[in-house]
Amino acid sequence: MAPASRITFRNSLVRDDIRVVAINHTCASIEDVIYQILFDSTHGPLSRIVNISPQDIFAVNENTLSIGGNLVHLTSERDPKLLNWAASGAEYIIESTGKFTTTALAQQHVEYGGAKRVVISAPSKDAATFVCGVNTSQYPLKHPPTVISCASCTTNCLAPLAKVLNDRFGIVQALMTTVHASTRSQHVLDGYSKRDRRAGRAVLGNVIPTTTGAAKAVSSVLPELTGKLTGISLRVPTNNVSLVDLTINLEQDASLEEIISTLELASQGPLKGVLAIERDELVSCDFQGNPHSCVVDAKACITLNSKFFKVLAWYDNEWAYSSRLLDLVSLMAKCDRSH
16 A cells, blocks of 8 residues: 555544545555554554554455454555446545546546546646645536546645735745655665656655655646746655745735734634644654644744745645545535535
8 A cells, every 4th residue: 555545544544524445455465455554654553543453453355354343345456447446335536556647547447447536646737636725615516527636745735825825915926945754756775766866866864855846836726826936845864744944025014923823813714624833842743643734833934024934834744635635535525415
């Protein structure tokens, strides 16, 4: 199981609005699937998150797991054309392989698998993109898309921040740096990367500058910021939790106190559950397991003058992002039920 799918499955177990009924995996055995569900080097044992013991997860047969009394159908197909989601009653699919990120490829889950809709857990070149709290109010109720993208974990942190600041003060231009935890695509030891030379260097012991499309992707959900925002990524040798460092030039004069107050007001209203403010002096590990997409570090934000600011925001790039994936699935299901 890919990290995104494993964490998303764990996250689903603490919710009562979603139930996973099927998993398509690439493990060699059902015992390996159980092992990956039970243990995680970053988030710890499953029992730390939900009241399910190892004895509560067992194989009913070679294609079915019982997890806390709920049955989960297992398949192991690399070709989505061979999947039959309808047989297990799966209506909404989270496409988290990283391989089927266009509308046409993700659509195969619907055309061949019998699913109703698909959420891609990655940026997509052509699928409609939705970031919770930013443009989900524009989700079309009458003719919703079959395939949507949840963008990236970094875009999910940056977009709420940019929306609030642009709506209130106006953004002239901005630069973002994401100080990003290591990911599975990186090398333990030096190797080769098609992405760029530095991305092929060893993740251990290095801070690696590389590219990111997260800042530019904000324009897909906030078109008014097109051409005003770009950024880079610094990959750091930590397992989890990342940081958005946003340097902004505002149209209107403001104070740092006004900015924090505006963000806090949004966190209690339209962006509740997505945006949060942290006033304690914390470090990255303190945000592990935090479900908010964007946690503004109030004490780390600084100002140069009345129009030039640096705003820092933390995000658990695994747990918070998986929370938004499930939120999008829940949104699609509610809209389908109401029409």
